[in-house]
Amino acid sequence: MSTVIQIAYLVASVLFIIGIKYLGKTKDARRGNILSAVGMLIAIVATMLTIEVVTFLEIFICILIGSVIGLYYATKVPMTKIPEMVALFNGFGGLASFAVGLSDYFLKSSTSLESLDAVNLTSIILSVLIGGVTFTGSMIAYLKLDGKVSGQPITFSGQHLLNLVLLIAFIAASVFVFLDPTNLTLILILVVISLLLGILTVIPIGGADMPVVISLLNSYSGMAACATGFILNNNVLIVAGSLVGASGIILTQIMCKAMNRSLTNVLLGGFGQTVATGGQEGPAVVIKEIGVEETAMLFDSASSVIVVPGYGMAVAQAQHVIRELMEQCEKRNIDFRFAIHPVAGRMPGHMNVLLAEANISYDKLIEMEAINDDFSNTDLVFVVGANDVVNPAARTNPQSPIFGMPILNADKAKTVIVSKRSMGKGYAGIENELFGYPNCLMLFGDAKQTITKVVGEMKEMS
Secondary structure (H helix, E strand, O other), X not given: OHHHHHHHHHHXXXXXXXXHHHOOOHHHHHHHHHHHHHHHHHHHHHHHOOOOOOOHHHHHHHHHHHHXXXXXXXXXXXXXXXXXXXXXXXXXXXXXXXXXXXXXXXXXXXXXXXXXXXXXXXXXXXXXXXXXXXXXXXXXXXXXXXOOOOOOOXXXXXXXXXXXXXXXXXXXXXXXXXXXXXXXXXXXXXXXXXHHHXXXXXXXXXXXXXXXXXXXXXXXXXXXXXXXXXXXXXXXXHHHHHHXXXXXXXXXXXXXXXXXXXXXXXXXXXXXXXXXXXXXXXXXXXXXXXXXXXXXXXXXXXXXXXEEEOHHHHHHOOHHHHHHHHHHHHHOOOEEEEEEOOOOOOOOOHHHHHHHHOOOOHHHEEEHHHHHHHHHHOOEEEXXXXXHHHOOHHHHOOXXXXXXXXXXXXXXXXXXXXXXXXXXXXXXXXXXXXXXXXXXXXXXXXXXXXXXXXXXXXXXXX
Protein backbone atom coordinates (compact mmCIF):
# COMPACT_ATOMS: atom_id res chain seq x y z
CA MET A 1 0.00 0.00 0.00
CA SER A 2 2.89 2.35 0.80
CA THR A 3 4.30 1.84 -2.71
CA VAL A 4 0.90 2.51 -4.30
CA ILE A 5 0.55 5.75 -2.33
CA GLN A 6 4.00 6.97 -3.35
CA ILE A 7 3.24 6.16 -7.01
CA ALA A 8 -0.02 8.11 -6.69
CA TYR A 9 1.94 11.05 -5.27
CA LEU A 10 4.37 10.83 -8.18
CA VAL A 11 1.51 10.86 -10.71
CA ALA A 12 -0.09 13.82 -8.93
CA SER A 13 3.22 15.72 -8.96
CA VAL A 14 3.67 15.13 -12.69
CA LEU A 15 0.12 16.38 -13.32
CA PHE A 16 0.89 19.52 -11.28
CA ILE A 17 3.98 20.21 -13.37
CA ILE A 18 2.16 19.63 -16.67
CA GLY A 19 -0.76 21.74 -15.44
CA ILE A 20 1.50 24.68 -14.61
CA LYS A 21 3.19 24.29 -17.99
CA TYR A 22 -0.18 24.59 -19.72
CA LEU A 23 -1.01 27.68 -17.68
CA GLY A 24 1.80 29.45 -19.53
CA LYS A 25 -0.46 29.87 -22.57
CA THR A 26 -3.95 31.34 -22.45
CA LYS A 27 -5.47 28.84 -24.88
CA ASP A 28 -4.22 25.88 -22.81
CA ALA A 29 -4.94 27.34 -19.37
CA ARG A 30 -8.27 25.57 -18.91
CA ARG A 31 -6.68 22.21 -19.68
CA GLY A 32 -3.91 23.02 -17.22
CA ASN A 33 -6.45 23.76 -14.51
CA ILE A 34 -8.22 20.46 -15.12
CA LEU A 35 -5.00 18.43 -15.04
CA SER A 36 -3.89 20.13 -11.83
CA ALA A 37 -7.29 19.51 -10.24
CA VAL A 38 -7.12 15.82 -11.18
CA GLY A 39 -3.63 15.66 -9.69
CA MET A 40 -4.90 17.20 -6.46
CA LEU A 41 -7.80 14.72 -6.33
CA ILE A 42 -5.35 11.81 -6.70
CA ALA A 43 -3.16 13.28 -3.95
CA ILE A 44 -6.13 13.72 -1.59
CA VAL A 45 -7.39 10.17 -2.16
CA ALA A 46 -3.90 8.75 -1.62
CA THR A 47 -3.46 10.77 1.57
CA MET A 48 -6.85 9.61 2.88
CA LEU A 49 -5.59 6.02 2.73
CA THR A 50 -2.87 6.89 5.26
CA ILE A 51 -5.07 8.74 7.75
CA GLU A 52 -5.96 7.02 11.00
CA VAL A 53 -7.06 9.92 13.21
CA VAL A 54 -10.30 10.77 11.41
CA THR A 55 -12.78 8.66 9.47
CA PHE A 56 -13.62 8.83 5.77
CA LEU A 57 -17.06 10.15 6.72
CA GLU A 58 -15.57 13.07 8.62
CA ILE A 59 -13.24 13.87 5.71
CA PHE A 60 -16.12 13.64 3.23
CA ILE A 61 -18.21 16.05 5.32
CA CYS A 62 -15.33 18.55 5.37
CA ILE A 63 -14.85 18.19 1.60
CA LEU A 64 -18.59 18.68 1.06
CA ILE A 65 -18.71 21.82 3.22
CA GLY A 66 -15.65 23.28 1.51
CA SER A 67 -16.99 22.44 -1.94
CA VAL A 68 -20.35 24.10 -1.23
CA ILE A 69 -18.62 27.26 0.01
CA GLY A 70 -16.27 27.28 -2.98
CA LEU A 71 -19.09 26.70 -5.46
CA TYR A 72 -21.16 29.48 -3.92
CA TYR A 73 -18.40 32.05 -4.19
CA ALA A 74 -17.34 30.87 -7.64
CA THR A 75 -20.85 31.54 -8.97
CA LYS A 76 -21.76 34.60 -6.91
CA VAL A 77 -18.56 36.66 -6.82
CA PRO A 78 -18.51 39.14 -9.77
CA MET A 79 -15.46 39.30 -12.01
CA THR A 80 -14.51 42.66 -10.51
CA LYS A 81 -14.06 40.93 -7.14
CA ILE A 82 -11.83 38.09 -8.39
CA PRO A 83 -8.62 39.81 -7.13
CA GLU A 84 -10.14 40.08 -3.66
CA MET A 85 -11.11 36.40 -3.78
CA VAL A 86 -7.59 35.40 -4.86
CA ALA A 87 -6.19 37.41 -1.94
CA LEU A 88 -8.53 35.57 0.43
CA PHE A 89 -7.54 32.19 -1.03
CA ASN A 90 -3.87 33.01 -0.55
CA GLY A 91 -4.64 34.01 3.03
CA PHE A 92 -6.55 30.81 3.77
CA GLY A 93 -3.68 28.76 2.33
CA GLY A 94 -1.27 30.53 4.65
CA LEU A 95 -3.66 30.10 7.58
CA ALA A 96 -3.90 26.35 6.92
CA SER A 97 -0.10 25.96 6.99
CA PHE A 98 0.06 28.19 10.07
CA ALA A 99 -2.53 26.05 11.86
CA VAL A 100 -0.89 22.74 10.87
CA GLY A 101 2.48 23.95 12.16
CA LEU A 102 1.02 24.98 15.51
CA SER A 103 -1.13 21.86 15.91
CA ASP A 104 1.84 19.60 15.14
CA TYR A 105 3.94 21.45 17.73
CA PHE A 106 1.29 21.16 20.46
CA LEU A 107 0.68 17.50 19.64
CA LYS A 108 4.33 16.48 19.76
CA SER A 109 5.34 18.72 22.67
CA SER A 110 2.65 17.11 24.82
CA THR A 111 3.02 13.47 23.74
CA SER A 112 6.33 12.76 22.02
CA LEU A 113 8.95 15.38 22.78
CA GLU A 114 11.72 13.34 21.17
CA SER A 115 10.05 13.77 17.75
CA LEU A 116 10.68 17.53 17.90
CA ASP A 117 14.06 17.20 16.19
CA ALA A 118 15.88 19.99 14.31
CA VAL A 119 14.16 19.28 10.98
CA ASN A 120 10.70 19.18 12.53
CA LEU A 121 11.22 22.33 14.61
CA THR A 122 12.63 24.19 11.59
CA SER A 123 9.60 23.19 9.52
CA ILE A 124 7.21 24.28 12.28
CA ILE A 125 8.94 27.65 12.68
CA LEU A 126 8.92 28.27 8.92
CA SER A 127 5.24 27.31 8.72
CA VAL A 128 4.42 29.76 11.49
CA LEU A 129 6.47 32.55 9.92
CA ILE A 130 5.46 32.18 6.27
CA GLY A 131 1.91 31.10 7.05
CA GLY A 132 1.35 33.97 9.48
CA VAL A 133 2.80 36.58 7.12
CA THR A 134 0.75 35.18 4.23
CA PHE A 135 -2.48 35.16 6.24
CA THR A 136 -2.41 38.70 7.67
CA GLY A 137 -0.71 40.13 4.58
CA SER A 138 -3.41 38.65 2.36
CA MET A 139 -6.14 39.99 4.62
CA ILE A 140 -4.69 43.50 4.35
CA ALA A 141 -4.43 43.09 0.57
CA TYR A 142 -8.08 41.99 0.50
CA LEU A 143 -9.17 44.99 2.59
CA LYS A 144 -7.22 47.37 0.33
CA LEU A 145 -8.66 45.86 -2.84
CA ASP A 146 -12.17 45.89 -1.41
CA GLY A 147 -11.90 49.53 -0.34
CA LYS A 148 -12.31 48.78 3.38
CA VAL A 149 -8.78 50.09 3.92
CA SER A 150 -7.26 52.96 1.96
CA GLY A 151 -5.55 51.84 -1.24
CA GLN A 152 -2.92 54.52 -0.67
CA PRO A 153 0.36 53.54 1.04
CA ILE A 154 0.14 53.66 4.84
CA THR A 155 3.56 54.61 6.17
CA PHE A 156 5.09 55.91 9.37
CA SER A 157 8.55 56.91 10.53
CA GLY A 158 10.84 53.98 11.31
CA GLN A 159 8.62 51.45 9.59
CA HIS A 160 11.42 49.50 7.92
CA LEU A 161 13.49 49.58 11.10
CA LEU A 162 10.55 48.12 13.02
CA ASN A 163 10.19 45.33 10.44
CA LEU A 164 13.90 44.56 10.76
CA VAL A 165 13.71 44.51 14.57
CA LEU A 166 10.72 42.16 14.45
CA LEU A 167 12.52 39.83 12.03
CA ILE A 168 15.61 39.75 14.27
CA ALA A 169 13.38 39.10 17.29
CA PHE A 170 11.74 36.21 15.42
CA ILE A 171 15.12 34.67 14.60
CA ALA A 172 16.28 35.09 18.21
CA ALA A 173 13.09 33.52 19.58
CA SER A 174 13.48 30.65 17.09
CA VAL A 175 16.97 29.93 18.44
CA PHE A 176 15.60 29.78 21.99
CA VAL A 177 12.86 27.42 20.81
CA PHE A 178 15.57 24.97 19.75
CA LEU A 179 17.11 25.27 23.23
CA ASP A 180 13.76 24.86 25.01
CA PRO A 181 11.16 23.29 22.67
CA THR A 182 8.48 23.11 25.38
CA ASN A 183 8.48 26.85 26.15
CA LEU A 184 5.00 27.92 25.10
CA THR A 185 5.78 31.62 25.59
CA LEU A 186 8.42 31.49 22.86
CA ILE A 187 5.97 29.92 20.43
CA LEU A 188 3.39 32.59 21.18
CA ILE A 189 6.05 35.25 20.52
CA LEU A 190 6.73 33.67 17.12
CA VAL A 191 3.00 33.67 16.37
CA VAL A 192 2.51 37.34 17.26
CA ILE A 193 5.59 38.50 15.34
CA SER A 194 4.66 36.57 12.18
CA LEU A 195 1.15 38.03 12.19
CA LEU A 196 2.49 41.56 12.75
CA LEU A 197 5.05 41.21 9.96
CA GLY A 198 2.29 40.29 7.50
CA ILE A 199 0.41 43.48 8.33
CA LEU A 200 3.44 45.76 8.38
CA THR A 201 4.87 44.54 5.07
CA VAL A 202 1.65 45.08 3.11
CA ILE A 203 0.21 48.34 4.51
CA PRO A 204 2.93 50.52 2.89
CA ILE A 205 2.08 49.13 -0.54
CA GLY A 206 0.01 51.34 -2.82
CA GLY A 207 -3.00 50.06 -4.71
CA ALA A 208 -1.26 50.35 -8.08
CA ASP A 209 1.18 47.66 -6.98
CA MET A 210 -1.47 45.13 -5.98
CA PRO A 211 -0.80 42.75 -8.92
CA VAL A 212 2.73 42.33 -7.57
CA VAL A 213 1.42 41.79 -4.04
CA ILE A 214 -1.09 39.15 -5.11
CA SER A 215 1.62 37.28 -7.01
CA LEU A 216 4.06 37.47 -4.08
CA LEU A 217 1.48 36.32 -1.53
CA ASN A 218 0.63 33.42 -3.80
CA SER A 219 4.30 32.45 -3.72
CA TYR A 220 4.31 32.76 0.08
CA SER A 221 1.33 30.42 0.35
CA GLY A 222 3.22 27.84 -1.73
CA MET A 223 6.32 28.09 0.45
CA ALA A 224 4.16 27.73 3.55
CA ALA A 225 2.59 24.59 2.08
CA CYS A 226 6.07 23.22 1.32
CA ALA A 227 7.12 23.74 4.95
CA THR A 228 3.92 21.98 6.03
CA GLY A 229 4.87 19.05 3.80
CA PHE A 230 8.06 18.57 5.80
CA ILE A 231 6.06 18.69 9.03
CA LEU A 232 3.64 16.02 7.83
CA ASN A 233 6.31 14.09 5.92
CA ASN A 234 4.11 14.35 2.84
CA ASN A 235 6.06 14.30 -0.43
CA VAL A 236 3.28 15.56 -2.68
CA LEU A 237 2.68 18.58 -0.44
CA ILE A 238 6.39 19.39 -0.60
CA VAL A 239 6.36 19.16 -4.40
CA ALA A 240 3.13 21.12 -4.82
CA GLY A 241 4.25 23.82 -2.40
CA SER A 242 7.62 24.11 -4.13
CA LEU A 243 5.93 24.46 -7.52
CA VAL A 244 3.58 27.18 -6.31
CA GLY A 245 6.35 28.97 -4.45
CA ALA A 246 8.80 28.89 -7.36
CA SER A 247 6.25 29.79 -10.04
CA GLY A 248 4.93 32.58 -7.81
CA ILE A 249 8.39 34.07 -7.41
CA ILE A 250 8.96 33.90 -11.18
CA LEU A 251 5.61 35.59 -11.80
CA THR A 252 6.46 38.18 -9.16
CA GLN A 253 9.69 38.93 -11.00
CA ILE A 254 7.71 39.40 -14.22
CA MET A 255 5.30 41.71 -12.42
CA CYS A 256 8.19 43.67 -10.91
CA LYS A 257 9.68 44.17 -14.34
CA ALA A 258 6.31 45.36 -15.62
CA MET A 259 6.05 47.82 -12.71
CA ASN A 260 9.72 48.86 -12.85
CA ARG A 261 10.24 47.58 -9.30
CA SER A 262 13.04 45.43 -7.92
CA LEU A 263 12.33 42.09 -6.29
CA THR A 264 14.38 43.15 -3.28
CA ASN A 265 12.05 46.07 -2.64
CA VAL A 266 9.07 43.77 -2.94
CA LEU A 267 10.46 41.24 -0.46
CA LEU A 268 11.26 44.03 2.00
CA GLY A 269 7.78 45.47 1.66
CA GLY A 270 9.29 48.82 0.68
CA PHE A 271 7.66 49.57 -2.62
CA GLY A 272 4.66 51.66 -3.61
CA GLN A 273 5.31 54.36 -1.03
CA THR A 274 5.62 57.11 -3.65
CA VAL A 275 2.39 56.19 -5.33
CA ALA A 276 0.32 58.79 -3.48
CA THR A 277 2.29 61.66 -5.01
CA GLY A 278 2.10 62.56 -8.63
CA GLY A 279 5.40 64.35 -8.90
CA GLN A 280 5.58 67.89 -10.19
CA GLU A 281 2.37 69.27 -11.57
CA GLY A 282 2.65 70.13 -15.26
CA PRO A 283 0.66 72.65 -17.27
CA ALA A 284 -3.07 72.19 -17.57
CA VAL A 285 -3.95 69.79 -20.37
CA VAL A 286 -6.54 70.54 -23.05
CA ILE A 287 -9.11 67.77 -23.21
CA LYS A 288 -10.96 67.01 -26.45
CA GLU A 289 -14.26 65.19 -25.97
CA ILE A 290 -15.88 62.97 -28.59
CA GLY A 291 -19.47 61.76 -28.87
CA VAL A 292 -20.92 58.34 -29.63
CA GLU A 293 -21.70 59.08 -33.30
CA GLU A 294 -18.21 60.42 -34.02
CA THR A 295 -16.70 57.42 -32.27
CA ALA A 296 -18.70 55.03 -34.42
CA MET A 297 -17.57 56.88 -37.55
CA LEU A 298 -13.91 56.57 -36.53
CA PHE A 299 -14.31 52.82 -35.96
CA ASP A 300 -16.11 52.47 -39.28
CA SER A 301 -13.32 54.20 -41.20
CA ALA A 302 -10.39 52.48 -39.45
CA SER A 303 -8.43 49.61 -40.99
CA SER A 304 -6.78 48.53 -37.73
CA VAL A 305 -7.93 48.77 -34.11
CA ILE A 306 -6.21 47.90 -30.83
CA VAL A 307 -8.22 47.81 -27.60
CA VAL A 308 -6.38 48.42 -24.31
CA PRO A 309 -8.52 47.01 -21.47
CA GLY A 310 -8.15 48.01 -17.83
CA TYR A 311 -9.84 47.70 -14.47
CA GLY A 312 -12.52 50.19 -15.51
CA MET A 313 -13.70 47.65 -18.08
CA ALA A 314 -14.13 45.13 -15.28
CA VAL A 315 -16.07 47.62 -13.15
CA ALA A 316 -18.40 48.47 -16.04
CA GLN A 317 -18.71 44.79 -17.06
CA ALA A 318 -18.12 45.97 -20.62
CA GLN A 319 -16.28 42.90 -21.92
CA HIS A 320 -19.39 41.42 -23.61
CA VAL A 321 -20.33 44.59 -25.47
CA ILE A 322 -16.69 44.97 -26.52
CA ARG A 323 -17.02 41.58 -28.17
CA GLU A 324 -20.00 42.95 -30.09
CA LEU A 325 -17.85 45.91 -31.10
CA MET A 326 -15.19 43.49 -32.31
CA GLU A 327 -17.75 41.58 -34.36
CA GLN A 328 -18.93 44.78 -36.04
CA CYS A 329 -15.35 45.73 -36.90
CA GLU A 330 -14.53 42.28 -38.23
CA LYS A 331 -17.58 42.45 -40.51
CA ARG A 332 -15.85 45.47 -42.04
CA ASN A 333 -12.56 43.54 -42.37
CA ILE A 334 -10.94 45.71 -39.70
CA ASP A 335 -7.93 44.17 -37.96
CA PHE A 336 -9.06 44.04 -34.32
CA ARG A 337 -6.78 43.04 -31.43
CA PHE A 338 -6.34 43.51 -27.67
CA ALA A 339 -3.13 44.76 -26.03
CA ILE A 340 -2.62 43.16 -22.62
CA HIS A 341 -0.34 44.85 -20.10
CA PRO A 342 1.07 42.45 -17.45
CA VAL A 343 -0.34 44.49 -14.56
CA ALA A 344 -3.60 45.71 -16.08
CA GLY A 345 -6.36 45.14 -13.52
CA ARG A 346 -5.83 44.05 -9.94
CA MET A 347 -4.08 40.71 -10.41
CA PRO A 348 -1.93 38.92 -12.99
CA GLY A 349 -4.03 37.82 -15.97
CA HIS A 350 -7.09 39.78 -14.85
CA MET A 351 -7.88 41.13 -18.33
CA ASN A 352 -7.32 37.73 -19.95
CA VAL A 353 -9.91 36.20 -17.63
CA LEU A 354 -12.46 38.95 -18.32
CA LEU A 355 -12.11 38.77 -22.09
CA ALA A 356 -12.15 34.97 -22.10
CA GLU A 357 -15.43 35.18 -20.17
CA ALA A 358 -16.84 37.09 -23.16
CA ASN A 359 -15.69 34.27 -25.50
CA ILE A 360 -13.09 36.44 -27.20
CA SER A 361 -10.59 34.27 -29.04
CA TYR A 362 -7.28 33.80 -27.24
CA ASP A 363 -5.29 34.69 -30.35
CA LYS A 364 -6.76 38.20 -30.15
CA LEU A 365 -5.07 38.80 -26.80
CA ILE A 366 -1.54 40.05 -27.48
CA GLU A 367 1.04 40.61 -24.74
CA MET A 368 2.75 44.00 -24.42
CA GLU A 369 6.13 42.94 -25.83
CA ALA A 370 4.55 41.45 -28.94
CA ILE A 371 2.26 44.36 -29.79
CA ASN A 372 4.02 47.52 -28.62
CA ASP A 373 5.79 48.12 -31.94
CA ASP A 374 2.46 47.89 -33.80
CA PHE A 375 0.84 50.94 -32.21
CA SER A 376 2.62 53.39 -34.53
CA ASN A 377 1.02 51.62 -37.51
CA THR A 378 -2.47 51.46 -35.99
CA ASP A 379 -5.34 53.72 -37.05
CA LEU A 380 -7.31 53.63 -33.81
CA VAL A 381 -6.52 52.66 -30.22
CA PHE A 382 -9.48 52.28 -27.88
CA VAL A 383 -8.51 52.53 -24.20
CA VAL A 384 -11.27 51.11 -21.99
CA GLY A 385 -10.83 51.75 -18.29
CA ALA A 386 -7.01 51.65 -18.39
CA ASN A 387 -4.96 54.56 -17.12
CA ASP A 388 -1.48 54.09 -15.70
CA VAL A 389 -0.46 51.40 -18.23
CA VAL A 390 -0.82 53.92 -21.10
CA ASN A 391 0.53 57.00 -19.32
CA PRO A 392 3.43 58.50 -21.34
CA ALA A 393 4.75 60.03 -18.10
CA ALA A 394 6.45 56.69 -17.57
CA ARG A 395 8.70 57.63 -20.50
CA THR A 396 8.80 61.44 -20.35
CA ASN A 397 8.58 62.61 -16.72
CA PRO A 398 11.49 61.64 -14.41
CA GLN A 399 9.52 63.12 -11.48
CA SER A 400 6.63 60.71 -11.96
CA PRO A 401 6.33 57.74 -9.56
CA ILE A 402 5.84 55.45 -12.57
CA PHE A 403 8.85 56.76 -14.50
CA GLY A 404 10.66 53.83 -16.12
CA MET A 405 7.64 51.54 -15.94
CA PRO A 406 7.10 49.73 -19.28
CA ILE A 407 3.83 50.95 -20.80
CA LEU A 408 1.73 50.25 -23.87
CA ASN A 409 2.63 52.72 -26.62
CA ALA A 410 -0.98 53.75 -27.22
CA ASP A 411 0.00 57.40 -27.64
CA LYS A 412 1.90 56.56 -30.86
CA ALA A 413 -1.24 55.51 -32.73
CA LYS A 414 -2.91 57.76 -35.31
CA THR A 415 -5.95 58.28 -33.06
CA VAL A 416 -6.62 57.32 -29.43
CA ILE A 417 -10.09 57.18 -27.87
CA VAL A 418 -10.22 56.84 -24.09
CA SER A 419 -13.42 55.53 -22.51
CA LYS A 420 -13.73 56.86 -18.94
CA ARG A 421 -16.47 57.81 -16.52
CA SER A 422 -14.71 61.05 -15.63
CA MET A 423 -11.30 62.67 -15.48
CA GLY A 424 -10.52 60.80 -12.27
CA LYS A 425 -6.95 59.60 -11.75
CA GLY A 426 -5.87 55.98 -12.06
CA TYR A 427 -4.97 53.69 -9.18
CA ALA A 428 -1.47 55.19 -9.04
CA GLY A 429 -3.07 58.54 -8.20
CA ILE A 430 -1.35 60.60 -10.90
CA GLU A 431 -2.47 62.56 -13.94
CA ASN A 432 -2.33 60.85 -17.34
CA GLU A 433 -0.40 62.92 -19.89
CA LEU A 434 -2.05 60.99 -22.72
CA PHE A 435 -5.39 62.74 -22.15
CA GLY A 436 -3.91 66.06 -23.32
CA TYR A 437 -2.20 64.71 -26.43
CA PRO A 438 -3.47 66.11 -29.77
CA ASN A 439 -4.34 62.62 -31.06
CA CYS A 440 -6.35 61.69 -27.93
CA LEU A 441 -10.15 61.96 -27.67
CA MET A 442 -12.18 61.36 -24.50
CA LEU A 443 -15.43 59.33 -24.60
CA PHE A 444 -17.02 60.04 -21.24
CA GLY A 445 -19.64 57.85 -19.57
CA ASP A 446 -20.16 54.31 -18.36
CA ALA A 447 -18.13 52.08 -20.69
CA LYS A 448 -20.85 49.48 -21.12
CA GLN A 449 -23.52 52.06 -21.97
CA THR A 450 -21.39 54.20 -24.31
CA ILE A 451 -19.93 51.23 -26.19
CA THR A 452 -23.43 49.78 -26.57
CA LYS A 453 -24.46 53.02 -28.23
CA VAL A 454 -21.38 52.95 -30.46
CA VAL A 455 -22.26 49.41 -31.56
CA GLY A 456 -25.81 50.51 -32.25
CA GLU A 457 -24.57 53.38 -34.45
CA MET A 458 -22.28 51.00 -36.36
CA LYS A 459 -25.16 48.59 -36.98
CA GLU A 460 -27.18 51.45 -38.49
CA MET A 461 -24.25 52.31 -40.79
CA SER A 462 -24.00 48.78 -42.17
